[in-house]
Amino acid sequence: MSDTTAPDVLVLRKGTHGIPIEAYADAIRDRLPDHTVALARTPAEEREAIRNATFVTGMTLEEDLLDAAENLEVFACAYAGTGHLPLEELEERGVAVTNASGVHGPNIGEHVLGAILHFTRRFHVGARRQRRREWRHYRAHELQGSTVTVVGLGAIGRAVCDRLEPFGVDHLGVRYTPEKGGPTDEVIGFESAAFDDALARTDYLVLACPLTETTRGLLDREAFVTIDPEAVLVNVARGPVVETDALVEALRSNWIRGAALDVTDPEPLPEEHPLWTFENVQITPHNAGHTPQYYERLADIVAENVARIDDDGDDAGLENQVSP
Structure with missing residues (x-):
C-alpha cells in the first residue's frame, strides 16, 4: 500500500468469532462496488494504511495506531461496546465513532x-x-x-x-x-x-x-x-x-x-x-454473540454510513454514532 493512496474504507486485521476478517472486507466491497476497500493484514500494513485513511473499521483501535492516523474522520467499531477504545482522544481529535449496536x-x-x-x-x-x-x-x-x-x-x-x-x-x-x-x-x-x-x-x-x-x-x-x-x-x-x-x-x-x-x-x-x-x-463460553451473519450486518452499517457521508459531505448523523 502506498503512503499517498487512501482507501475509502480501511479494514483492520483483527477478526472475531473465528470468522476470517477477509469475509468482513468482502461484505463491505459487495455493498460498495464503486469504492475502494482495503484490508490491512499485518501490523506494518495497518500503520502505513491508516496514515491517510479517513474511514476505518475494526474491532479495536490501539492508541499507538491512532497516533499514526493523520486524517482519520470516522472509526466504525465492529463491537457493540466501545469502552475498550481511547474515546477521549478520539473525541479530542474530532473523530466520529460508531458501533455495532443491533448486529447481535x-x-x-x-x-x-x-x-x-x-x-x-x-x-x-x-x-x-x-x-x-x-x-x-x-x-x-x-x-x-x-x-x-x-x-x-x-x-x-x-x-x-x-x-x-x-x-x-x-x-x-x-x-x-x-x-x-x-x-x-x-x-x-x-x-x-x-x-x-x-x-x-x-x-x-x-x-x-x-x-x-x-x-x-x-x-x-x-x-x-x-x-x-x-x-x-x-x-x-x-x-x-x-x-x-x-x-x-x-x-x-x-x-x-x-x-x-x-x-x-x-x-x-x-x-x-x-x-x-x-x-x-x-x-456457554461467551458464545451468544456468535452468528454467521455478523460481518454481513456490520457491513450494512458501514455501507450506510459511507453513503451518508457521500450524500452529506460530512460525518453528521451517522447510524449508530456514539461519539462526536
Missing part, C-alpha cells in the same frame, strides 16, 4: 429464548436421564403465563421481547429512563424499591444491559434473597453485573431454580470454579 439482536435473542425453554422444559434433566439410559418421567414447567423481566431494553433486550411475544408471557422491562417506555407490559427504572418488586414477581430474569456503575453488582446477595425462588437467571450482559459469590450461594441455598450464563466473572471461568459443578447451571 437476532442471535442473542434466540440464545436467550433457547436458554429459557431449556429450563422451562428441563431439557438438562432429560439429557442426564438419556445418558443413563433411564426411561423415567420428570416434572417440567410451562412458559405461558410466566413473568419475564428483561434488564436493558436496547437492541438485544428488544430482540428478546420480540421473540417472547408468541409465548403468552407477561414481561417487565428495566431501563435507565423508564419514561421512554418500551416493548414490555411495564417499564421500571433501577430504583431499589421498584427493582426489588420486579424481582419478587419474576420467573425468568434476563440480563441484557451494559456494564456501568449502576449495573455492576446489580444482582447481589440481597437481590438473590428477594427474587422468587423458582426464578431462572439468564445472563447475556457482562459477568460483573452479577456478584459471583452471591450467585454460588444462591444456587447452593436453592434461592433460584437455575442459571444460564453466557458471561461470568471471572472470565474465562477457571476450571476449578464451583459454577461448573451445578447441574442446574448452563454455561
